[in-house]
Amino acid sequence: MxxxxxxxxxxxxxxxxxxxxxxxxxxxxxxxxxxxxxxxxxxxxxxxxxxxxxxxxxxxxxxxxxxxxxxxxxxxxxxxxxxxxxxxxxxxxxxxxxxxxxxxxxxxxxxxxxxxxxxxxxxxxxxxxxxxxxxxxxxxxxxxxxxxxxxxxxxxxxxxxxxxxxxxxTNPDFVPDKKEKQGTAPASKNRKSPNEEVLTLLKERVNKEISGLLKASKPLSQVQMQFLAKAYHTQWSLAYHNPEVVKVSLKGIDELYKKYLQNPKLAYSDPATWNADWFGLGICGQIIYLLRNELVSSFKENVSALTISRKEAYTAMLVDCRVSHQQNRRLYTNQSMINDLYGIYYANKGLQVVAPEKASDENKVLHYLYESVGLEPWLSSDDQQGKPTKTAGNDYWQLTAKGLTKELGYVGNYGEVLDWVAEILEATKSDLVPNGDAKIKIQAEKIALARTYFRYPTVDNEGNQAMRMETIVGWRDSHYPGDVCYAQRPSWDGGPFQIATATMNPKLVAYSQKMLMENQFFAVLDEQMKNQGFRVTAGLLPVPEQYEKIKDHQPLSDEMPLGWKQPNLVFSDEEDGVVVIKNNQEILYASLYWRARSAINNLARVHYITPNYNNIATVAVDEKFEDSGNTYSVPNYTNMAFGNGGLNYPDGLVLAHAGEKQPIAKIPTGMKYKIGDENPYAGRANFYQLEYGSYFIVMNNSNNNIDHVAIPKRFQKAENVANGQVVSSKEVSIKPMSTLVLFAK
The missing domain is CATH 2.60.120.260 (Galactose-binding domain-like)
Known part of the structure; x- marks a missing residue:
């Protein structure tokens, strides 16, 4: 205390x-x-x-x-x-x-x-x-x-x-004086509205967009054509099997090729697309693949107003796109997934339709997806000879073994890559493989289920029952509290039921049904629709069919892991340095490896949830690590704590920590590194120990046993939260890649 x-x-x-x-x-x-x-x-x-x-x-x-x-x-x-x-x-x-x-x-x-x-x-x-x-x-x-x-x-x-x-x-944990009023949780109740009328508005919005695009006089952009190509296969939409979709797509792709002739860099980065260099012209490959049966007869024809066949033209664009994205892969997980799915995999999918002889073998391009979803080590960009450069070493993985992204530690909003994981799985589905690539499907389920430990029971804005996503201990999060979220956080590009319907995993389906039962689905959808942007409109397209799939599925009763009636649990991910504790009516999230981008900072982030009050804390944590012998001098970044510090503020303040010398942990052999760079290893320790309130947390992030860990006196007869057993000892050994949580009543 x-x-x-x-x-x-x-x-x-x-x-x-x-x-x-x-x-x-x-x-x-x-x-x-x-x-x-x-x-x-x-x-x-x-x-x-x-x-x-x-x-x-x-x-x-x-x-x-x-x-x-x-x-x-x-x-x-x-x-x-x-x-x-x-x-x-x-x-x-x-x-x-x-x-x-x-x-x-x-x-x-x-x-x-x-x-x-x-x-x-x-x-x-x-x-x-x-x-x-x-x-x-x-x-x-x-x-x-x-x-x-x-x-x-x-x-x-x-x-x-x-x-x-x-x-x-002076102690890290703060407990309010019992004399201070704290309030009580709102009475448990389900949301009454909105309801299915939201889907009616959604369909009207989507069909209005489709109608406008089909009437457009100018050639459409990649993302507009992509939206129509997907709608072409969506039965309730105005674009369903509409031949006008094929016409405007040919017109748009022809125009893209003409622009590509003038600026070949378009293959890598199309400025008409958001985050342009993550996608390149790979979206074009997806469009061609989605409309393959309708477009195939036109490939022998010339590009409009040019003397080159569409086969030759489209092939040149897609090969260039695939190669440029193989040579310019991205380190952060969500960016890696998008780059590899569109810039490489979908570019190749398009080539399989237009020019099979120029397409890479399916297994060869599939391994890029395997790397991005954490099934294989991520080996960075290819060189000119097509060999991996391994700038992150031989053993860097985009996700942890337990299924969380690494950017660099646990991430809330930005770590929600379920929309892209679902898209990757969908991309591998075909008539011969209706459920998608078996390995990616298993991995998608693991990733989605790992995220469910980061949904905690609370109430929404109006006091109705809800689950929220944990963002307080997220490295890249600054929007608090997290969104209402069950199986999946809705995004610009995906809805709440996307990963559940992509995998049909029973637990994910059950969690989605819980969202319906608590009537949060329509409310979340209604909130999502307040954004009138085209990207959101395109992301709404599959939602009605996903809703019907979840609604019509036989009822399942699995409760979410942190539900108040669920057993106590400890979920830890040592690679991200994060731990989740559910102990009766308390929940504790702790990011022990906390925003240590360039060096060891001996700080942890805690979010402590009780029925009557809530704590957010940045606190000191004991760390052990293999020292590189180098140090990092904290820069005077009063604005952004990364990059070059961002814009300078005119108040002339100096950062209190500026100039402090922080030790740098040993960087793995083979990884390119320079002091001051943001690096996944520079600030990561092998061992963390935190005493916060009634909890004693010990995390071993190494591949070796850590013996003789001293237990503070008041925890020498405490409960192991994970199994309920009492630990009576003055010291303990911690196995590799494991975490112990003791609770002293």
Whole structure:
């Protein structure tokens, strides 16, 4: 339990006076459970920054210190709060290993209850001091992909989330005083609406798009033709077996070839496609494959207004696409999957139709997909002779053995590659192989089932029963809380039932049926449809058929792993350094390998869920690793914590951790590496040990036994959460690639 050294309650005159509180452009409000809170207000003249509040805070002069903030779980804001201590900024603004005080939320964070965020304070700022000066500043929302100031940093136009209290403490875990009100969970109830009328609107939207494209006077882009080619095989759509689809597709592909003649780089990157260099002209190969029976007779004809046959023209494009994407593969899992599926596999699928003699053997291109879905080691790009360059070494895998992506540790939203995994499986289906490649199908099920440990029971925005995806401990996540999600998170390109219907795995079907039972399917779909973009429209096309497949399937009763009535469990993935603990009515997510992109940082990220309150914490963790002998000097990146630090902010702040020397773990032989580069091994330890609240977690990420691990005194007669057995010992041995979780009541 945290040893609290100081408390500040906003709205309490006594504690405000003791802490020498000063504020500018703020307001005191009555918030959750009639408790007082301070909100930081937007500026009167439009600007990116708003109100501030400053105060003194007592700290321990010898021990590491933490600062915990108290917020009301019903508040929704996109504004951001960050800490300045002793004149220095704590943490980076975007995806730092130490996060901002509050990055906002897209929905109520924890309905009708409080939640707490815990931030570590650098020892360099507190050592030898009994008191420090603290300031909380406010900013408007950011868009992380913005390349200019106006696109990246938005003006602050509304008040921040209310801040109720600030606590200073020395232990990593924070437990609120029992005297403080915490609220209670909303009464259990299922959502009443919306219902099937959403599907009617969906079909109207999709058919309207189809009608417009078929009437278009200009040649269509790849993604537009792809949408029509898929709709050509969708019975309820206006494009179903419509000969106009074939006509506009030929016209569009002919136009693509003409553009390719002028700019051969189009084969690698088509600017009319999102994330252009992930797809190249591979989408064209998919279109040709989908319409193969209808297009085959036209290949002998010339490209419109040219004296070259379509066979020759299309072959040139697709061969160029396949080769360029073999030579320019991508490290991150989702990008690797897209590159290999479209740039290589579908380009080759198109060649199998147009010019079988130019197509690579199916097994040869299939191995690229095997690498991307984690069935084989990922061997990087090919060289000019077609041999793998192995820039990540001989043994780098895109997914962990348990089925999670590695980017670089556990990832929530961006780790949800189920849409692409489902597409890969669908791409391998044929009349001869109706269920798709057997190995990929098994792997797809493993990946999807591994993700289900990262759905926790809670409520939606209106207090209805729901499962949410865990994002708090995700490396690339900044949108909290996670989306309502069961078997699969809906995306621009896929619906909630996509992976379940692609595999028909009984558990995934059951989890999808649970989504229907709790009436969250239509609500999620309704939310998805608020995005009016074409990409979302195209992604909606298969949803009605997927819905019918799940609805009409015999009822299955499998409960999701973290359901409150389920047995206690521990799911750990040592390769990602992440652990999931379900212990009666508590859930604990911990990312022990936390945003350590370039070196060992000795930090972990925790999300602790109880019935009455919720904790988010970045805390110190004990690590053991094989030292490379090199060190990394933390750069002064006050904005983005990666790349080149992103745009510079005009406030002139210095990062509190800037200049710290962090050790670099040993990099595997054969992997290209330079100090400062983002690397999957530079910050990864072989052993992690975390004591948080009533839990003692020990994780062995190595291939060797770790013996004589000392157990803290209060855990020497504790329960092993995984099996319920009591462990009575002063030390323990941890097997390779395994995790032990002890619980002290």
């Amino acid at each position: 945290a040893q609290v050294t100081d408390k500040l309650y906003f709205g309490d005159n006594n504690t405000e006076k003791v802490h020498q509180l000063k504020s500018q452009n703020t307001k005191l409000v009555e918030g959750g459970l009639q408790q007082s809170a301070i909100v930081l207000l937007p500026p009167q003249t439009p600007s990116w920054t708003g109100g501030t509040v400053s105060f003194t805070l007592k700290v321990d002069k010898d021990k590491p210190n933490y600062l915990t903030s108290k917020f009301w779980g019903n508040d929704i804001t996109q504004n951001r709060l960050y800490l300045v201590c002793e004149g220095k900024q704590i943490g980076s603004r975007h995806l730092g290993d130490v996060d901002m005080l509050d990055v906002g939320s897209d929905a109520p964070f924890y309905n009708d209850r409080f939640f707490y965020t815990t931030t570590p304070l650098p020892l360099s700022l507190t050592k030898g001091k009994s008191q420090i000066q603290v300031e909380i500043r406010s900013n408007g929302p950011i868009w992380g992909y913005g390349q200019t100031w106006d696109k990246y940093q938005k003006d602050m136009v509304e008040p921040t989330r209310g801040i109720y209290a600030i606590y200073a403490h």
